[in-house]
Amino acid sequence: MAAETRFMADVEACVDAIIETVGRDVVLGMPLALGKSHHVTNALYARAKADPDMSLTILTALALEKPSPSSELERRMLEPMVDRIWKGVPDFDYMKDYRQGRLPDNVKIREFFYKAGSYMNMPEAQQEYISSNYTHVVRDLEVNAINVYCHIVAKGEENGRLMFSDSCNSDLGRDVIAYMERAKAAGRKVVHVAHVNRHLPFMYGDAVNGPEVFDMVLEGEAMHTPLFSVPKASVAPADHAIGLHVSSLIRDGGTLQIGIGALGDAIADSLILRHEHNDVYRNLLADAGIDEQYGDLVDSLGGRAPFEKGLYGATEMLVEAFLYLYHAGILKRKVYGSEPVQRLVNEGKLAERVHPEALALLLGEKPFYPMLTLEDFSLLQHYGLFREELVYDDFSICESSGHRWSADMRDGAYRKEVAAALCGDSLKNGVLLHAGFFIGSNDFYESLRTMDKDERKLFSMTGVDVVNQLYGDEKLRALQRKDARFINTGMKLSILGNVCSDALEDGRVVSGVGGQYNFVAMAHALKDARLIMMLRSTGFRGGKTVSNVVFSYGHTTIPRHLRDMVVTEYGIADIRGRSDREVIARILAVTDSRFQEGLLKKAKDAGKIHPHYMIPDAFRDNTPERLNALAAKYKKQGVFAPFPFGSEFTPEEQILGKSLRGLKQSLAKKKWPAIAGILSGMVKPVPEAVLPYLRRMELHEPVGFKEKLLRSVVIHALVSGGSLDTAAVRQAAGSPGRMKSRVAKATAR
Structure with missing residues (x-):
């Protein structure tokens, strides 16, 4: 904890204080994507440019940049959009110099995740990349000895007390605070800076902190700049086809994790179609061949019916698509932060409307049995199982009338009597989604900002150490994340099941590992979970169409022993636990037909599949023409729209x-x-x-x-x-x- 938080209104004074504390060797850590402070970063960078004896190292991920034209035609296209969508959003000065090769020798940039393809031809960026699982990022910041951590926050008042919310980036918050405490205890000079921006929505969960966790809080009128917007990407027919297949694998009452971009929007669009226009959805499944080819898989793992129980979101990133699922009545399964409470909810013994029988059951289980403590009572009251006006005092539960009930719960008949007299009306403080960070469109930010406070609390921001793994509270998280579908994206897939998601075979980094391995591991650790790896079957490179399904590739992100399910626009390959021969056959069945025979020949030449094996006729028409014909048939019904959730583009x-x-x-x-x-x-x-x-x-x-x-x-x-x-x-x-x-x-x- 900070000895004494300093509140400041001038960024230059803030930078003076930072340098005075840590010296002129500054190692600055910043959150991924939206949570960076342009003002503090630019001021520190300006000092380093002006002072060659100062050293500045910046550690972060996804440095946000407005699009810039590379031709006259692009300039005419981009300038009006940039002025409209990113009006007032500052630039990072170091990024402008970085792009132009003018970064001073005393400044170093290190990132653990890139915007896809943004640094492909920048040797310095390729050399300074840090490959790290998202859950290991703070550990790796510590390895690099950061001495300043700065991020933007929202300001609010809770119960009459000044509080701050990490808002868009609670992903590293708890771990950073712990790191700062360890560093200070070891005698190191470190600084934790919060920059207040009123455009951020005040989010709840583990995002909320008092001012005491920060060394400096910076707020000034000129620093309340607009947030960086990421306009929605267009969704191609092939993306919609992938989303359609995935939507049939989602089980009602389960858990969903998806990411940003066209594929995430495609999944959400198909899920909403399934829920709101079920007849159209079922016809589409039939016309797409999903019922015929994967009907048994859909029956065992997913579903076709509208969502009665609904879904819960456990996702690294709160993407805008989740809000559409929420408004459609799909994201509606609440989870609770108590293992016994959540277990009874999962078993159907405890519902939104609380009955005394459920409370009596809980009072007969540990930790509430045999003696109910203040902590136990407070937890049950927090979740609505005890009435709000009750008070715990000296091992007794006290009513406003003065009647006292013993906290000794050893007698079964007494537990029922207590439950009947003191039971609350309904469950409270449930959560629809846990996420680590968010970034999206201006409409998305406005939706969160204008939500009612209680509604915003349904979207709980927490650390990636919570949402990306089970460690620390395995039993509770396993109960919450029942029937989870962890959905990720790959760039290349070998016919043996290796997935490449982050880099080329020559070592150049396209994006990063991020949290992908975390979700892969969790999908295998949870008995009822499945990993769904999405892949566009083809790409366009060097003036021609190429297959993203290959015989082998010189870089692997997820090795084949962690294979599970692969979905392309042409189908579903369930390859968990399958032999190499079966894996090859199933992957070829979802490969673009222009490349099937060539890949099959390589597999035969390697002795990995029977020499007389033939791809079944049902999978020999995996062509864009077939998909486009399907899309044309359904576009009149509002399906396969390029922008299913609207767009910031005209x-x-x-x-x-x-x-x-x-x-x-x-x-x-x-x-x-x-x-x-x-x-x-x-x-x-x-x-x-x-x-x-x-x-x-x-x-x-x-x-x-x-x-x-x-x-x-x-x-x-x-x-x-x-x-x-x-x-x-x-x-x-x-x-x-x-x-x-x-x-x-x-x-x-």
Whole structure:
């Protein structure tokens, strides 16, 4: 604990105090993603740039950067979006210099997780990467001897006392506080800095701390800057198909962990379809071949019916999709922080409406039996099993009337009498979700900020040491996380079941391990849990389509002895406990058909599958054409929408983004035909339908040859990509009917 917390309003004075305390060798730790303080970091970096004798090492993950253009066309596309979506959000000065190769020699950047692909061609970043499980991050910060930890917090008042919430980043909070205490006890000079930002929602759970845990609290009007937004990604038909398969593996009454991005949104969208439009969902399962090929697996592990019991979220990241599941009435299974209470809930003996019989059962079990202590009484009262007005005093439970009940619970008849007289009405303080951190869109932050306090408490922020593993409270966490489905994403999959998720085979880091191994290990440790590894079956590299399912790969994140379930857009491969021959056959069944035979031949040449084995006919039509036909059939019903939960991009921007990405692929595949189409377009009339898009790009009245060429590029991208079709324009913003129903539900709540 801090000896005396210093409250400060000036960032330069704060940095003066930091350097005065720890010296000019500063090792700064910052949270992953949103929780960083731009102001303190930029001020420290400015000092280091100005003073070559000062040393600054920054340890963090996911340094957030606004998109920057690399061409004139990108500039026209990006500048209005950046001004609208990230207006007022500061930049990290060190990142701008880092990108341009101008980082001073006395400054070092080390990260344990990257935005996917962001540092592929930066040797310094590749060399300074720290590979670490998320649960080991604070341990590794300690190895690197951080002496400053700084993060943004929300400020509030609880029971008349000033309190702070780690809000978006409780992931490392408890471990950092413990580390600071150990360092100070050992005589080290360390500083814990909280920077208050009123735009953060005040979140509860383990995120809440008093001011005494911080050495400095920094708050000034200029430092209440907007939060960094991550706009929702578009969801392609293949992503929707993956989400559809996964949604059928989720058991009602179970536990869900998903991540950010298109695949997480696809899963949530299919789960909502299953719950709200079950007839459409069942028809889709049948048309997609899921019933025929995986019906038995769905029956044993998941389900097709709407959610009656609902789901609980135990997730490293609170993603916006969970709020949509909540408003749809799917995220509704509450858990409680008491092992005996949670066990009775799981057994169906204790429900939201409390009955005296349940309280009597609890009073006959340890730790409440044989003598109820103050701690025991307080716990049961906290969860609503004892009435709120009761008081514990000197081994007695006292009513407001003055009647006293002995806390001795050895007699069964007496326990029933106590329960009948003192039982509460309903369970309280349950939690719908535990998470370690969050980041998302501006709408997401606003939703959390404007939630009623009691509603916000349903989303409990805690450390990754809690949510990413079982250690420390295994029995309770196992009870809470029943029928868990831990869903992660891989980049490459070998036909023997090895998964590569974080780096290329030449060693270059794409993203990081993060918490993936933690969830893999937990899925195997919990008897009723399953790991679902999602994989897009193909990618686009070097101007051609390549298979993400390979015979072997030179880097592995999750080894094959930890294999479980793999889901691609073409199906489900249940490979837990299977022989190599079975694993190969099942993985080939979910591989893009353009690559199946080549992989099968390699397996046969290696003697890993029978020489006469043939891929069954049912799995020989794994093609994008089949998926696109399925998507076209259901888009009229609001399914397979590119933005199922809305977007911060305008409809024009959504269409332009898709079209320009398609043109980039066309140029990579067939360069000269695409160029010919662009040049010929310069002398053709401008279609009226493209005018809104040209106005958005400020190319509707081109001046000079360069602007006319850019206009032709945009027109060719729109026309060749089929983006001018009215239905395509409508679908870009999602299905109006489904979106309106979701907005209405959210507003009603």
